[in-house]
Amino acid sequence: SLRKMVQEQTKHVAICGGGLVGALNACYMAQRGYRVDVYEMRQDIRTQEIVRGRSINLALSCRGREALKGVGLEETIVKNGIPMHARMIHDRDGKRRPILYGTRDQYIMSVDRRLLNEVLLTEAEKYENVKLHFNHKLLTCNFDTGEMLFQNEKGDQVKASVDLVVGTDGAFSAVRKQMMKLSRFDYQQTYIPHGYMELNIPPSADNEFAMEANYLHIWPRNEFMMIALPNLDRSFTTTLFMPFDIFSSITDERQLMDFFTDKFPDSIPLLGQEALKKSFLSSKPLPMVTVKCEPYHVKDKAVIMGDAAHALVPFYGQGMNCGFEDCIVLNDILDQCGDDFAKALPEYTRIRNVDAKAISDLAMYNYVEMRSSVNSKLFLIRKKLDNLLYKLFPKTWVPLYTMVSFTRIRYHECISRREWQDKVLTHTLRTAAVLGGVSLLVSAHALYRHQGALEMPGWLQAGISLVEGWVRG
Numbered sequence: 001s002l003r004k005m006v007q008e009q010t011k012h013v014a015i016c017g018g019g020l021v022g023a024l025n026a027c028y029m030a031q032r033g034y035r036v037d038v039y040e041m042r043q044d045i046r047t048q049e050i051v052r053g054r055s056i057n058l059a060l061s062c063r064g065r066e067a068l069k070g071v072g073l074e075e076t077i078v079k080n081g082i083p084m085h086a087r088m089i090h091d092r093d094g095k096r097r098p099i100l101y102g103t104r105d106q107y108i109m110s111v112d113r114r115l116l117n118e119v120l121l122t123e124a125e126k127y128e129n130v131k132l133h134f135n136h137k138l139l140t141c142n143f144d145t146g147e148m149l150f151q152n153e154k155g156d157q158v159k160a161s162v163d164l165v166v167g168t169d170g171a172f173s174a175v176r177k178q179m180m181k182l183s184r185f186d187y188q189q190t191y192i193p194h195g196y197m198e199l200n201i202p203p204s205a206d207n208e209f210a211m212e213a214n215y216l217h218i219w220p221r222n223e224f225m226m227i228a229l230p231n232l233d234r235s236f237t238t239t240l241f242m243p244f245d246i247f248s249s250i251t252d253e254r255q256l257m258d259f260f261t262d263k264f265p266d267s268i269p270l271l272g273q274e275a276l277k278k279s280f281l282s283s284k285p286l287p288m289v290t291v292k293c294e295p296y297h298v299k300d301k302a303v304i305m306g307d308a309a310h311a312l313v314p315f316y317g318q319g320m321n322c323g324f325e326d327c328i329v330l331n332d333i334l335d336q337c338g339d340d341f342a343k344a345l346p347e348y349t350r351i352r353n354v355d356a357k358a359i360s361d362l363a364m365y366n367y368v369e370m371r372s373s374v375n376s377k378l379f380l381i382r383k384k385l386d387n388l389l390y391k392l393f394p395k396t397w398v399p400l401y402t403m404v405s406f407t408r409i410r411y412h413e414c415i416s417r418r419e420w421q422d423k424v425l426t427h428t429l430r431t432a433a434v435l436g437g438v439s440l441l442v443s444a445h446a447l448y449r450h451q452g453a454l455e456m457p458g459w460l461q462a463g464i465s466l467v468e469g470w471v472r473g
Ligand SMILES: Cc1cc2nc3c(=O)[nH]c(=O)nc-3n(C[C@H](O)[C@H](O)[C@H](O)COP(=O)(O)OP(=O)(O)OC[C@H]3O[C@@H](n4cnc5c(N)ncnc54)[C@H](O)[C@@H]3O)c2cc1C
Pocket: 016, 017, 018, 019, 020, 021, 022, 039, 040, 041, 042, 057, 058, 059, 060, 136, 137, 138, 139, 168, 169, 170, 171, 172, 173, 174, 196, 239, 305, 306, 307, 308, 314, 317, 318, 319, 320, 321, 322, 323
């Protein structure tokens, strides 16, 4: 029948992992007319009750917004987010200084992770060619036949076979695990010595934000960093980043209060002393892993995206933004290749791998930089200098953070442009210094001659002979 023919013609795709990237990608593939089955190992998060004070939020920037726009969701998400126009740097003496991210329209957004996932799942479900399967954990998949084996909540095994397996199952991806058995699959992972712990700054007594709302609050203390992003309920989700061995050295209330009084004194009244003690001493710090691998595809049968392909350390706030941008990149390539997976998948690896590695390196660079040399003074100086040079040379000195967060310049190009800018700037500054120095010497020399001074000071003679030598050389 016609229906059977159409069904044969229609690409059948399984998306393993209904997290942020999987749910978004389901919308992109549904838009292409594919038959989409999403398999998520957890239960439907939309049925779980909301736990107050446990909201996790994420910084959404340009790349992620563009991806949401591609499926008509940007407005919905922006409406439910809070713009952050600047960083608010907290000094140890409690002083707070804002540094703008750029112009009025250059801001990042604080969005609630759970709400984002729910909106994406609900949007995906609206497509009649999308089916969501919760409580389905992928066990194995066969890249020759497209067969997949799941385990459902009853412990039964469920089989499925499709034209394309999409692995969006996160940093510990089962699809990637299968790929690792194949020859010439490169893989590397690194756990960093820092852990992170989420704390909560509740609204103030009169139910207002306890700090300025439209800011990314940062307490940079070299090897300790803390950030706070605002929530719609006027609380701030606060994340403390610290080496695991420091976490484990704080075992009682005294040690905890000594530590916070020394490092983050202004945050104690905001977090609430009793709440801080309770949540810190009852939580375990979580690990952060970075994963790099190549290729992202297997023949015309499988592709991995999001954290499954490139888990980043969170020191650039780009993991989700990068995973969302993966969806645009693959969608554009499918347009160019006319939905021919044999062509599109190798092209996806060729294009995306170099950019994912670039943002992974940038995130790790930020981690190393901030851990080793960035306290609040230096944070301020570097960002103010960045903004000043950007004002003076808007075409040549675009801060790296601006390129990464407010443009869709390919991640690897952000690095090469930055290196070029550094070269240009150091060359310009050196030339200016030399020219400045030479003109200083020449005018000083002329001044002395004019005043008939016979004996020129030694530094002037040395400088003049240096310049003569340089000019002759
Ligand atoms: C502390 C911290 C702060 C962060 N802050 C930011 C930020 O500010 N901005 C930003 O852009 N990013 C941020 N990130 C990164 C962001 O959280 C991730 O990049 C993003 O969640 C990746 O989405 P994903 O869908 O690829 O993976 P995940 O969100 O991990 O989703 C994977 C899904 O797959 C499911 N799954 C796993 N295994 C299986 C299986 N075998 N079968 C079926 N389903 C499976 C999981 O249940 C999950 O639902 C942060 C990360 C951390 C750790």
